[in-house]
Amino acid sequence: MLDPYILQQLAIGLSLGMIYALMAIGFTLIFGVLNVVNFAHGEIYTIGAFAGLMVISVFGPPLLVVLFIALATGALAGFGLERLAFRPFRRFSDEASLKSRAMREATLMSSLAMSIIAREAMEMIFGSQFQSVDLAYLINKPIGIGPITIVNGDLIIFGITVVMLGGLQWLLKKSPVGLSIRAVSNNALGAKYCGINTDRTIIITFVIGSAMGALAGILVGLYYGAIFPSMGFTPGIKAFVAMVMGGLSSIPGAVISAIILGLSESLSTSFMSSVWSDMVAYAFLLLTLIFFPQGLFGARRERV
Amino acid sequence: MSNILEIKKLSLKIGIQDILHDISVTVPQQGIVSVLGANGVGKTSLMRCISGIYHPTGGQILLEGEDISKLKSHQIVDRGIMQAPEGRQIFSNMSVLENLIIGGGPLGRQELDHVLALFPRLEERLKQQAGSMSGGEQQMLCIGRALMRKPKVLLLDEPSLGLAPRLVGFICDLVSKIRSEGYAVLLVEQNVKAALRISDMAAVIEHGKIVIEGDAKALSNDPRVAEAYLGGHVHESA
Ligand SMILES: Nc1ncnc2c1ncn2[C@@H]1O[C@H](COP(=O)(O)OP(=O)(O)O)[C@@H](O)[C@H]1O
Ligand SMILES: [Mg+2]
Numbered sequence: 118m119l120d121p122y123i124l125q126q127l128a129i130g131l132s133l134g135m136i137y138a139l140m141a142i143g144f145t146l147i148f149g150v151l152n153v154v155n156f157a158h159g160e161i162y163t164i165g166a167f168a169g170l171m172v173i174s175v176f177g178p179p180l181l182v183v184l185f186i187a188l189a190t191g192a193l194a195g196f197g198l199e200r201l202a203f204r205p206f207r208r209f210s211d212e213a214s215l216k217s218r219a220m221r222e223a224t225l226m227s228s229l230a231m232s233i234i235a236r237e238a239m240e241m242i243f244g245s246q247f248q249s250v251d252l253a254y255l256i257n258k259p260i261g262i263g264p265i266t267i268v269n270g271d272l273i274i275f276g277i278t279v280v281m282l283g284g285l286q287w288l289l290k291k292s293p294v295g296l297s298i299r300a301v302s303n304n305a306l307g308a309k310y311c312g313i314n315t316d317r318t319i320i321i322t323f324v325i326g327s328a329m330g331a332l333a334g335i336l337v338g339l340y341y342g343a344i345f346p347s348m349g350f351t352p353g354i355k356a357f358v359a360m361v362m363g364g365l366s367s368i369p370g371a372v373i374s375a376i377i378l379g380l381s382e383s384l385s386t387s388f389m390s391s392v393w394s395d396m397v398a399y400a401f402l403l404l405t406l407i408f409f410p411q412g413l414f415g416a417r418r419e420r421v
Numbered sequence: 422m423s424n425i426l427e428i429k430k431l432s433l434k435i436g437i438q439d440i441l442h443d444i445s446v447t448v449p450q451q452g453i454v455s456v457l458g459a460n461g462v463g464k465t466s467l468m469r470c471i472s473g474i475y476h477p478t479g480g481q482i483l484l485e486g487e488d489i490s491k492l493k494s495h496q497i498v499d500r501g502i503m504q505a506p507e508g509r510q511i512f513s514n515m516s517v518l519e520n521l522i523i524g525g526g527p528l529g530r531q532e533l534d535h536v537l538a539l540f541p542r543l544e545e546r547l548k549q550q551a552g553s554m555s556g557g558e559q560q561m562l563c564i565g566r567a568l569m570r571k572p573k574v575l576l577l578d579e580p581s582l583g584l585a586p587r588l589v590g591f592i593c594d595l596v597s598k599i600r601s602e603g604y605a606v607l608l609v610e611q612n613v614k615a616a617l618r619i620s621d622m623a624a625v626i627e628h629g630k631i632v633i634e635g636d637a638k639a640l641s642n643d644p645r646v647a648e649a650y651l652g653g654h655v656h657e658s659a
Binding site: 313 | 472473474493494495497498499503504506510511512513514515519522523524526566567570
């Protein structure tokens with residue numbers, strides 16, 4: 118029988134991992150279609166949390182509505198982000214320019230710029246301190262299961278993430294939109310020859326990825342009861358690490374890596390100060406880059 | 422016979438480089454027209470202009486009278502032009518079936534039985550990852566994918582490249598068969614003999630210009646055609 122403390126840490130770690138997974142999917146999808154890293158993904162997470170906070174304080178709707186608003190706001194923010202920071206750099210359509218290094222570097226800077234603008238704007242509007250969330254909305258009600266105590270947020274996060282992952286998997290494998298996303302990821306020029314509107318597919322990818330990132334933001338905000346303009350930074354880094362560990366463009370790889378990361382971080386607190394638990398992610402990143410440059414799960418197979 | 426595709430005085434510049442100059446080619450309904458020429462003369466660039474991957478700097482591309490030269494690639498596919506491009510550009514990480522369905526676009530699997538009847542080899546490999554097939558099979562997939570959309574005009578960019586002689590024969594027979602089903606085909610080839618045998622009309626490009634054109638039968642006996650491939654210059658005699 119496992120020590121109850123360990124079991125409890127595992128439950129918390131699983132929630133953490135699921136959140137990283139939701140974030141990592143956005144990174145991974147976008148990396149798949151454009152070969153670029155979206156540096157503003159962490160801010161999308163924050164925007165999701167603030168959108169939820171605002172509807173809570175203005176309308177006080179049921180939790181599901183709050184989550185939905187955060188999701189929708191993330192989708193909208195993803196759309197705007199693509200238009201402002203990515204589309205302008207995509208003027209040529211032969212295979213050399215579609216996923217070129219020049220575009221990678223340009224959008225790296227433009228998405229970083231967008232993230233700084235978004236964060237500063239939120240600080241100007243809301244201030245940089247923690248925002249208090251209406252207690253009724255917090256998802257930290259304890260639930261005893263045998264010897265351990267988890268909170269209802271653990272169940273909610275687990276349930277929602279499983280639904281989102283299942284939905285995404287269905288979308289990518291069965292729907293025409295998903296086929297287009299995978300086609301563009303696999304061969305953008307080939308997708309053009311097949312009549313796929315690549316610009317529209319890229320927007321849809323940003324919309325889906327950002328919606329999931331924003332949902333992760335509001336879930337964490339309600340789980341910890343802390344919403345603030347720089348809250349997206351750390352999870353953004355963790356999700357980035359999960360993407361790299363997963364092999365850059367494999368969704369299953371990123372999800373599994375995110376969960377491994379969450380569990381390890383959570384367990385690490387049982388033998389070292391929690392202040393240091395962020396180091397776990399960096400250690401994983403270094404080890405992956407040194408020993409598994411193709412990701413933990415071997416050479417790249419299917420990209421999305 | 423009326424013309425389904427008319428390319429009029431097309432020119433293309435990339436940067437300061439003149440890639441194509443005053444190219445005019447006409448493809449009749451249910452006809453096969455070949456564009457021939459040595460490596461690097463601009464054949465693929467021409468095909469890319471028609472598919473909207475490159476945008477020509479001058480001239481027109483008329484599909485049933487409508488100028489499509491400024492449309493985007495997906496709009497051109499919607500109008501009825503599909504290409505089996507150079508380098509095949511298949512989705513190598515996806516299954517053969519998924520490749521075909523993506524090719525079908527809004528038609529989905531409607532044409533699947535027809536395409537599989539043309540390429541029985543693909544039927545055995547529907548679940549297989551496309552990139553794991555042999556070069557010949559990938560070429561079949563590339564052409565089959567284009568046919569899934571039931572295009573009005575099929576563009577083939579060097580379908581015989583890198584194939585064993587037996588497969589070149591298969592592809593030639595296939596192109597003739599596709600034509601007899603009512604498709605118009607614009608074929609780019611370096612395999613002059615094979616291309617001229619199945620074509621109605623042909624044009625030879627050299628340095629981005631058409632230097633010889635005419636009836637395919639006549640061209641197959643024209644010594645200037647062979648010369649163009651050996652790097653000889655035909656301007657004087659053209
Ligand atoms: N995107 C591009 N940028 C610069 N040069 C190009 C580009 N595409 C084609 N070219 C040039 O155009 C010429 C013709 O190329 P291409 O159309 O591929 O010839 P072909 O298919 O007849 O072998 C070549 O000199 C090639 O270098
Ligand atoms: Mg070529």
